[in-house]
Amino acid sequence: MTDTTHSFSRPFGISLRTVMPWLVATIVLLLLPFVFSANSTITVMNQMAITIIFALAYNMLLGQGGMLSFGHAVFMGIGGVFAVHVMSYVEVFGAPLPLPLLPIFGGIAGLIFACIIGSFSTRQAGTVFAMISLGVGELIAACSLIFVAFFGGETGVSADRTYGLPVFGVEFLRQSEVYYLIAGWLLLSVLLMYLYTRTPMGRMANAVRDNPERAEFLGYSARWVRFYSFIFSGFFAGIAGGLFALNYEIMTTENMSLVQSGKILLITFLGGMGFFVGPIIGAIVFTLLTTVLSRYTELGALYIGTIFVLTVMYCPRGLAGLLMMHEPAYRLGKLRLLLAPYLKLVIPGTVAVLGSAAVFEMLFHVRHATPGQHEMGLFGITFDSHSPFAWVIAIGGTLAAMVITRKLIPQINDAWHDANTVEGGAK
Amino acid sequence: MNHALELSDLKKSYGKAEIIRGVDLKIDKGERHAIIGPNGAGKSTLFNLITRRMAPTEGKVHLHGQDLHGLVPFKVNRMGLSRSFQISNIFPRLSVFENVRCALFYSMGFKYSFWTMVDRSKPLTEAADAIIEQINLTSRRDLPAGVLSYAEQRALEIGLTIAGGADVIMLDEPTAGMSNTETDYIVDLIRKVTVGKTLVMVEHDMGVVFGLADRISVLVYGQIVATGTPEEVRANPKVQEAYLGTAITAEH
Numbered sequence: 187m188t189d190t191t192h193s194f195s196r197p198f199g200i201s202l203r204t205v206m207p208w209l210v211a212t213i214v215l216l217l218l219p220f221v222f223s224a225n226s227t228i229t230v231m232n233q234m235a236i237t238i239i240f241a242l243a244y245n246m247l248l249g250q251g252g253m254l255s256f257g258h259a260v261f262m263g264i265g266g267v268f269a270v271h272v273m274s275y276v277e278v279f280g281a282p283l284p285l286p287l288l289p290i291f292g293g294i295a296g297l298i299f300a301c302i303i304g305s306f307s308t309r310q311a312g313t314v315f316a317m318i319s320l321g322v323g324e325l326i327a328a329c330s331l332i333f334v335a336f337f338g339g340e341t342g343v344s345a346d347r348t349y350g351l352p353v354f355g356v357e358f359l360r361q362s363e364v365y366y367l368i369a370g371w372l373l374l375s376v377l378l379m380y381l382y383t384r385t386p387m388g389r390m391a392n393a394v395r396d397n398p399e400r401a402e403f404l405g406y407s408a409r410w411v412r413f414y415s416f417i418f419s420g421f422f423a424g425i426a427g428g429l430f431a432l433n434y435e436i437m438t439t440e441n442m443s444l445v446q447s448g449k450i451l452l453i454t455f456l457g458g459m460g461f462f463v464g465p466i467i468g469a470i471v472f473t474l475l476t477t478v479l480s481r482y483t484e485l486g487a488l489y490i491g492t493i494f495v496l497t498v499m500y501c502p503r504g505l506a507g508l509l510m511m512h513e514p515a516y517r518l519g520k521l522r523l524l525l526a527p528y529l530k531l532v533i534p535g536t537v538a539v540l541g542s543a544a545v546f547e548m549l550f551h552v553r554h555a556t557p558g559q560h561e562m563g564l565f566g567i568t569f570d571s572h573s574p575f576a577w578v579i580a581i582g583g584t585l586a587a588m589v590i591t592r593k594l595i596p597q598i599n600d601a602w603h604d605a606n607t608v609e610g611g612a613k
Numbered sequence: 614m615n616h617a618l619e620l621s622d623l624k625k626s627y628g629k630a631e632i633i634r635g636v637d638l639k640i641d642k643g644e645r646h647a648i649i650g651p652n653g654a655g656k657s658t659l660f661n662l663i664t665r666r667m668a669p670t671e672g673k674v675h676l677h678g679q680d681l682h683g684l685v686p687f688k689v690n691r692m693g694l695s696r697s698f699q700i701s702n703i704f705p706r707l708s709v710f711e712n713v714r715c716a717l718f719y720s721m722g723f724k725y726s727f728w729t730m731v732d733r734s735k736p737l738t739e740a741a742d743a744i745i746e747q748i749n750l751t752s753r754r755d756l757p758a759g760v761l762s763y764a765e766q767r768a769l770e771i772g773l774t775i776a777g778g779a780d781v782i783m784l785d786e787p788t789a790g791m792s793n794t795e796t797d798y799i800v801d802l803i804r805k806v807t808v809g810k811t812l813v814m815v816e817h818d819m820g821v822v823f824g825l826a827d828r829i830s831v832l833v834y835g836q837i838v839a840t841g842t843p844e845e846v847r848a849n850p851k852v853q854e855a856y857l858g859t860a861i862t863a864e865h
């Protein structure tokens with residue numbers, strides 16, 4: 187799992203090539219609300235942006251620092267809760283705080299809390315660190331029911347963002363206004379987190395991840411290096427929390443639960459923790475996936491879990507790794523050799539995936555629908571979930587698609603070989 | 614205080630097993646000192662004690678007259694001592710360039726900086742590339758260190774050790790596993806980069822030892838049985854006994 191981040195760094199100067207991705211990202215972010223203008227879509231995009239920041243912050247630990255945390259949602263949660271309190275304060279006392287600055291308070295809260303936890307948890311990486319993070323996660327979840335004044339107990343804390351100081355007449359009543367605020371923070375946070383990877387501390391984080399002992403013999407305290415990664419990660423998690431608070435105007439215990447911590451681990455892994463863009467891809471795909479799944483099925487968790495297991499087993503470098511695998515072929519200018527075999531895979535592959543899902547859905551329907559209710563709808567078709575005919579079609583179709591997919595694998599392998607060989611297509 | 618390193622009555626035991634059994638040794642500034650001895654004599658353990666990779670059971674180590682008691686490796690390193698490892702100890706997922714650059718950060722004053730962009734520091738990049746050139750890995754510059762061949766990793770190991778410009782350099786079997794030409798090259802390099810510095814080296818290759826060392830200590834079962842110039846050591850009957858008279862006399 188090599189770091190590819192160095193591959194697009196041009197020494198001693200800012201070139202068009204380094205600025206390009208950021209420029210494109212800015213333009214895309216500016217234009218998105220015009221393309222997807224529905225309020226519900228903007229809500230999803232806001233969610234996505236917040237998740238991207240959180241996932242990148244998490245990857246400062248996991249991918250870059252080699253620290254597996256099971257309790258990182260706590261930092262986002264505390265940042266968020268603090269931001270809500272600041273928002274209430276503005277509301278009650280009319281403090282002149284422009285809303286766009288609110289996430290900073292979340293960040294600072296995350297940073298301070300990370301300083302406290304990091305002071306003992308970063309002593310070691312590995313299992314010890316993971317266990318402490320789990321313990322802290324549990325601890326805070328329990329505390330949130332004890333320190334009701336801060337965490338708001340079971341109902342959480344809430345506030346109204348519109349009482350803040352208007353910025354150039356914008357009061358953040360509309361979703362799209364909030365979107366631009368979040369998008370701005372997204373760009374800034376991603377840029378800062380990227381730049382951090384290019385500093386001596388960011389580089390040493392990788393070194394300590396690989397070999398803490400050697401780092402010590404080069405003058406660095408592995409513990410301090412971890413501590414820096416940890417507090418900056420806490421800071422950006424707090425920023426994400428501040429944005430969350432601002433967007434939803436409520437923070438509950440659930441936002442800092444182990445479930446959320448697990449989710450961010452999953453997202454980061456899915457996207458690919460070995461690449462800077464990995465968590466971004468993971469956050470986008472995951473948010474889209476959960477949104478779509480939650481709309482159409484009750485078995486979302488099952489599918490997400492399956493995808494996670496398959497990722498761990500078959501592409502441990504995540505989606506970003508899957509993309510990066512194609513870099514050599516791209517450099518050789520032979521990517522098109524792969525196009526035809528991939529296209530051939532689309533239909534049987536899709537049928538196999540959807541077919542398996544159909545089988546699960548039918549099973550679920552048979553087990554959980556109200557008794558006597560035999561009619562179910564799936565992919566726009568209405569049928570009797572108890573009829574043997576439907577089952578034969580579903581299982582038979584799925585198996586057939588799987589067999590065909592399996593048969594296509596050798597072709598893909600051949601094409602892959604050709605696309606990655608220098609001399610030419612001859613085998 | 615004229616000594617770069619001073620070991621006094623250094624001891625190390627694992628449970629009942631005494632591995633280092635009272636070592637006294639003074640190494641002058643600017644001296645090239647070789648430690649030789651049969652396998653399992655405790656040479657690497659001695660290195661570990663000096664560099665504070667582990668704490669001695671008893672005894673003291675002074676670096677430039679300063680007691681190293683209770684210090685951790687990174688503190689010792691900052692005092693100007695750098696070491697290599699018998700088993701290559703590199704950053705496998707980082708590129709060769711990144712490996713060497715990490716070895717330069719602290720000594721080039723970057724310390725815990727999280728506000729400077731490493732790619733924009735010309736001196737840093739040039740220094741790293743110069744080291745890579747010296748260890749003959751320029752063609753491997755952007756490969757992950759983990760995929761290098763054994764000999765290449767050994768070269769990188771030495772590169773990491775000398776990069777920071779420490780004034781006491783300790784090498785644990787630097788040429789182990791290298792071919793003859795590689796060995797000759799590395800010995801030349803070691804000679805070059807340790808001019809005016811103190812070198813402590815464990816080495817099995819007697820050609821290397823007698824070619825490079827100003828003084829030699831012979832470690833047998835955790836004790837130094839002889840210390841002196843190459844000629845003195847070669848003539849020492851105790852040494853010939855330890856080596857059964859073979860290695861040393863055969864080579865010269």
Ligand SMILES: Nc1ncnc2c1ncn2[C@@H]1O[C@H](COP(=O)(O)OP(=O)(O)OP(=O)(O)O)[C@@H](O)[C@H]1O
Nearest residue numbers: 627630632650651652653654655656657658659699
């Ligand atoms: N952690 C440990 N616990 C117990 N015994 C150890 C430990 N580490 C080393 N030893 C023992 O200490 C002795 C000295 O080991 P050391 O590695 O220092 O020898 P060496 O002189 O470097 O040998 P070589 O030439 O093979 O590198 C060996 O007998 C070894 O088995």
Ligand SMILES: [Mg+2]
Nearest residue numbers: 656657658699
């Ligand atoms: Mg040894």
